[in-house]
Amino acid sequence: MPDMPISRLTTTCSTCAIRNRAICADLNDAEIGLLNGIGRRRTLAAGEQVMWEGDEAVLVANVIEGVLKLSSHSADGKEQILGLVYPSDFLGRPFGETSPYGVEALTEAHICVFERTDFDRFAREHPRLEHKLLERTLAELDRTRRWMVLLGRMNAEQKVASFLLEMAERLGVRAIDGPVRFALPLSRQQIADVLGLTIETVSRQLTRLRNEGAIELPSRREVMLRDPADLEVRAG
Amino acid sequence: MPDMPISRLTTTCSTCAIRNRAICADLNDAEIGLLNGIGRRRTLAAGEQVMWEGDEAVLVANVIEGVLKLSSHSADGKEQILGLVYPSDFLGRPFGETSPYGVEALTEAHICVFERTDFDRFAREHPRLEHKLLERTLAELDRTRRWMVLLGRMNAEQKVASFLLEMAERLGVRAIDGPVRFALPLSRQQIADVLGLTIETVSRQLTRLRNEGAIELPSRREVMLRDPADLEVRAG
DNA sequence: CGGACGGTTGAGAGTTCTCAAGAGAAGTGG
DNA sequence: CCACTTCTCTTGAGAACTCTCAACCGTCCG
Secondary structure, three states: OOOOOEEEOOOOHHHOOOOOOOHHHHOOHHHHHHHHHHEEEEEEOOOOEEEOOOOEOOEEEEEEEOOEEEEEEOOOOOEEEEEEEOOOOEEEOOOOOEOOOEEEEOOOEEEEEEEHHHHHHHHHHOHHHHHHHHHHHHHHHHHHHHHHHHHHHOOHHHHHHHHHHHHHHHHOOOOOOOOEEEEOOOOHHHHHHHHOOOHHHHHHHHHHHHHOOOEEEEEOOEEEEOOHHHHHHHHO | OOOOOEEEOOOOHHHOOOOOOOHHHHOOHHHHHHHHHHEEEEEEOOOOEEEOOOOEOOEEEEEEEOOEEEEEEOOOOOEEEEEEEOOOOEEEOOOOOEOOOEEEEOOOEEEEEEEHHHHHHHHHHOHHHHHHHHHHHHHHHHHHHHHHHHHHHOOHHHHHHHHHHHHHHHHOOOOOOOOEEEEOOOOHHHHHHHHOOOHHHHHHHHHHHHHOOOEEEEEOOEEEEOOHHHHHHHHO
16 A cells, blocks of 8 residues: 655645645635645555554544545444545544544545644634534435434345445436436445445445336446446335 | 413522532622523422423523432334433533423432523623533433443343432432442332333333342332442442 | 333344455466 | 466355244233
8 A cells, every 4th residue: 555645735725626625615715725734635545544443643634536435333343434535525533532443445535634623723713614514514414314214223125225325416417317327336245334234235236226127237346326226225 | 280480580500409509500690690690599389390302492400309200202102311401500501492302300300491592692601601511411422322322232121220320329328338328219110211121021120129138128219229339330 | 000102122034244265357478 | 378376256055043923911090
């Protein structure tokens, strides 16, 4: 795994791909300039770990590009993925001592990193930023709670169908019920860890969806949703 | 179900049981006075519904006493409880159009209610309050994610043992590994809805824990944890 | 006393997991 | 460029767990 270089931002935030979608969206030029001063851009290789479960929470970040996972382990060592983080999402645990989960890049990723203490101070001094962060956290809590329904009340087929639809949605490739094709940022094992299933069950469900014409699997890491409306029905 | 009276706060916040634990904790006297002006105290009977899934989010509140549940339904009508809310917790969805879950009092409860729009305005004008709310929301998100591990990766025994321990913890009755006895605010069906199990499985697990000496069940709505350390082991 | 309700218990079915083997793709070194 | 290794994914068979359906028990209340 190569050690990627860490450098101060060379581009201004104003050219940032997520300038208007991330929590920085409401800041004025002066504020953005200040934030620029404490942030740095960092590239992560696929599979690279950025934070560790239980470790001191040193960093927070905005995701510029790529997909990352948040995960935790049960006492007997089984992994459960707690969430996936996409471009413009906020990453890390501000105002917290330790990170309650590990964070790993699933694809190559670009993130805009801050020392947590720097960020905490900046946020407390800029209520507009803190407000954005609050709205985002509330939205994330809503999403997480919806995921609980999936984990607690859905069967394997419903879980896999829901997963594929949400993935298309969050990757921004979802057309209005036309077929969509995209690269899966997760391995079968990781999908299982998101859904609270085993790898075999995920594999069987995907095969079944393929055999029944709902999806195609052109390669291991690619999927095509042939009939999103059908998947919606299967998702329950 | 009696219609409980709604009245402006007669007691000042300074005598409020949760004054130092709720999100109001950091406000000074002047600010508290203002907040007092837009809030009212309300008593809920056990079983009374305060918010409805999908409805406009009209109210937010602080819980003063009692336990409430947040719940949502899967497409085929099965209920999943998304969270339990205890004294000093914040309730409702600020800065949101609709409530993503229904809220129902499980026990008789006292809450301190605000019109959401009043509260939103007040929060935006008082960053210290908004900061408290952010910290609470972040903590709630952490707790919710931990619950995901339970739903996704635990078996029935681990779920029930974890549930009993968390309940004792949040009710504040948990001694350091001595036996504890408390009233369950939930029916068997509701416990099942929290844990993503059926009522029969919950019942069987409780019976088994009783037969093996880990707990006692003096009545339907009471439980005694005879050996919390043993439960910790069973919780995994 | 009889009904309603919540909870418990039992038996069998169904789904998912576990264990095991094999196929396919990707990477390594000669 | 091809054997070889390794890793991921798929498939199968049987076990285990939880669910479903059904009956029953105890308590509360009219």
